[in-house]
Amino acid sequence: xxxxxxxxxxxxxxxxxxxxxxxxxxxxxxxxxxxxxxxxxxxxxxxxxxxxxxxxxxxxxxxxxxxxxxxxxxxxxxxxxxxxxxxxxxxxxxxxxxxxxxxxxxxxxxxxxxxxxxxxxxxxxxxxxxxxxxxxxxxxxxxxxxxxxxxxxxxxxxxxxxxxxxxxxxxxxxxxxxxxxxxxxxxxxxxxxxxxxxxxxxxxxxxxxxxxxxxxxxxxxxxxxxxxxxxx
Numbered sequence: 100x101x102x103x104x105x106x107x108x109x110x111x112x113x114x115x116x117x118x119x120x121x122x123x124x125x126x127x128x129x130x131x132x133x134x135x136x137x138x139x140x141x142x143x144x145x146x147x148x149x150x151x152x153x154x155x156x157x158x159x160x161x162x163x164x165x166x167x168x169x170x171x172x173x174x175x176x177x178x179x180x181x182x183x184x185x186x187x188x189x190x191x192x193x194x195x196x197x198x199x200x201x202x203x204x205x206x207x208x209x210x211x212x213x214x215x216x217x218x219x220x221x222x223x224x225x226x227x228x229x230x231x232x233x234x235x236x237x238x239x240x241x242x243x244x245x246x247x248x249x250x251x252x253x254x255x256x257x258x259x260x261x262x263x264x265x266x267x268x269x270x271x272x273x274x275x276x277x278x279x280x281x282x283x284x285x286x287x288x289x290x291x292x293x294x295x296x297x298x299x300x301x302x303x304x305x306x307x308x309x310x311x312x313x314x315x316x317x318x319x320x321x322x323x324x325x326x327x328x329x330x331x
Contacts (some may be wrong), residue, residue, distance in 0.1 A: 100126060100286060103175040104134045105168070107182030107193030113223040114181040116260045117251065117271060121179060121219060124279035133171045137192040140164065145198035153314055156202050165199045173212040176286045177219065178245065184224035184232045197239050205295075205302050208318045209244040211330040217286050218248035219278065223255050244330070246291040249278055291331050299329070 102122055106115055122132055142161035150158035159165055172178050182189040203210055220236035222229040229252035237248040253271060257263045263271075291299070307325055309316040319325050 100128075100130050100177065100283070101175040102130065102132045102177045102179060103168075103171045104132055105178070105180045105193075105196070106134070106136045107180065107190040109136050109139060111260070112183060113253070113255045113257070113260045113263060114183045114221055117223065117253065117275060118179050118181040118219075118221050120272065120275040121221070121251075121279050121282070124276055125177070125283050133175070135168055135171070137190070137196060140168065141192050141196055142168075142199050144195055145201075151199075151202040152207065152312060155314060156208075159199065161199065168196070169200070169203070169210075172216070173210060175216065177217045177282055178240070179219040179221065180236055180240070181221035182232055182236060184222055184228040187228040187231065189222070189232050189235055193236075200239075200243060203244075204242045205244060205298050206242075206305070207312075207315050209299075209330065211322070213244035214246055214291055214331040215287075215289055216245045216247075217282050217289050218245040219251065219282055220248060221251045223253045225255060225258050227254070229253055241295065244291075244295070245289075246295055246331075247285055247289045249282055251275070251278055296329075 102125065104118060104122060106118065108114065142164035146160065148160070156162060156166065182193050202208055218237070218240040220233050220240065222232035222236065233250040233252040237250050240248045251274070255263045255267060303319070303324055306316050306319040322328065322330065324330065
């Protein structure tokens with residue numbers, strides 16, 4: 100089982116430790132984990148140059164770093180993304196990474212491999228906001244075509260993992276065990292649900308009349324998606 104683990108922060112706090120718990124509880128046989136820490140692995144700020152849309156993802160000024168992460172995601176069975184809650188939102192460095200993935204949205208050039216992935220998103224907060232951050236992370240994976248995304252959010256009432264109470268850590272331990280079991284069972288069996296299939300159909304209709312971005316339209320045509328073929 101291959102896992103891509105993206106940390107939306109560089110420090111090893113509560114979100115990091117919970118994500119590592121989940122990974123460590125996945126079946127050990129053949130487990131391979133590729134880990135990215137932001138901002139160290141981040142491609143840098145998206146400049147809004149539209150090169151990825153108009154000329155292809157290789158034309159992005161930060162293509163090398165972006166595609167390194169994309170390749171890992173495509174080659175994985177499970178994608179785990181975590182973020183602490185900063186000002187009721189995900190970290191800025193993680194949002195910057197998602198900005199670079201925009202060309203892969205359902206509305207542009209989604210990758211076939213993503214329609215078979217399992218996603219897990221994790222967020223913690225000392226106070227409020229973790230649930231909304233997990234929702235936002237899951238929404239990003241939905242638009243990338245990931246059909247099954249598990250959310251885990253936790254108010255840890257502490258500014259560091261060391262300060263989290265033992266009682267709460269025991270609760271997290273039980274919950275991450277259940278989550279890892281569900282994810283490992285679902286891995287390899289994921290397929291889009293009705294909502295994603297419906298959105299893909301809407302995007303197919305849009306691409307059939309697309310005369311404003313031939314890079315996107317030609318991609319759909321080459322895949323056979325304009326003729327009724329599906330990526331799942």
